[in-house]
Amino acid sequence: xxxxxxxxxxxxxxxxxxxxxxxxxxxxxxxxxxxxxxxxxxxxxxxxxxxxxxxxxxxxxxxxxxxxxxxxxxxxxxxxxxxxxxxxxxxxxxxxxxxxxxxxxxxxx
Amino acid sequence: xxxxxxxxxxxxxxxxxxxxxxxxxxxxxxxxxxxxxxxxxxxxxxxxxxxxxxxxxxxxxxxxxxxxxxxxxxxxxxxxxxxxxxxxxxxxxxxxxxxxx
Numbered sequence: 001x002x003x004x005x006x007x008x009x010x011x012x013x014x015x016x017x018x019x020x021x022x023x024x025x026x027x028x029x030x031x032x033x034x035x036x037x038x039x040x041x042x043x044x045x046x047x048x049x050x051x052x053x054x055x056x057x058x059x060x061x062x063x064x065x066x067x068x069x070x071x072x073x074x075x076x077x078x079x080x081x082x083x084x085x086x087x088x089x090x091x092x093x094x095x096x097x098x099x100x101x102x103x104x105x106x107x108x109x
Numbered sequence: 110x111x112x113x114x115x116x117x118x119x120x121x122x123x124x125x126x127x128x129x130x131x132x133x134x135x136x137x138x139x140x141x142x143x144x145x146x147x148x149x150x151x152x153x154x155x156x157x158x159x160x161x162x163x164x165x166x167x168x169x170x171x172x173x174x175x176x177x178x179x180x181x182x183x184x185x186x187x188x189x190x191x192x193x194x195x196x197x198x199x200x201x202x203x204x205x206x207x208x209x210x
Contacts (some may be wrong), residue, residue, distance in 0.1 A: 002126050003135040010136035010180070043162060052130035052158035082160070 027068040034075060037088050042065040053077045110150070110197065112168035118144045119203040120172060122195060131160035133199045141203045142174040148194055168197040 037045040053074025054062060067071060081086055110189055124138045125131075132154050150166040173190040177183040 001125075002128055002131075007135045009134045046157045046160075046162070047116055047155040048130055048157035049160060 004055050006055050030068045030072045049078050050074045112147050114144045116144055116146050120200040123199050123202040142172040145173045146169040169194050
């Protein structure tokens with residue numbers, strides 16, 4: 001029988017924490033970008049492809065990441081796999097955006 | 110692909126042993142349920158998961174299972190059912206499959 005580490009329906013899990021978590025801005029952005037990548041005009045990444053991505057993380061990484069962090073990391077994996085961009089492209093872009101947004105060292109008190 | 114099942118059919122969920130992304134959870138495999146209705150036909154998510162978007166489409170069914178059959182310690186109303194959507198290739202007629210069900 002094949003059972004993925006994510007396929008936990010029916011397992012004992014203790015009590016459910018009934019706490020409403022905030023939906024953070026970056027999490028909404030992750031979901032918005034996923035919708036744009038998968039819409040009818042682009043079809044660069046399907047919902048099922050993204051799911052396959054985080055179901056291939058390995059159990060430790062999967063359990064270490066939050067719901068939206070999993071989706072973000074899986075989207076990156078799939079887009080790199082499909083040659084939409086490379087890891088180097090991504091790192092370069094992250095560095096450029098970080099340089100724009102983070103205050104320079106001398107500004108800190 | 111024409112739908113092989115219709116409302117009221119007793120079906121058993123197969124264990125296909127497929128790796129990769131599948132939408133049929135482990136806890137429902139080998140269980141017998143009843144087709145509630147046909148949901149239409151859709152691209153197979155197992156294909157979409159590896160970037161195959163050319164089809165073919167696969168019939169999808171909403172299938173009902175009695176909760177107290179799935180969960181031996183279920184204490185709710187005995188008529189409570191779990192409804193779950195399952196693709197055609199994961200199902201077989203239960204009455205032809207009684208040995209495994």
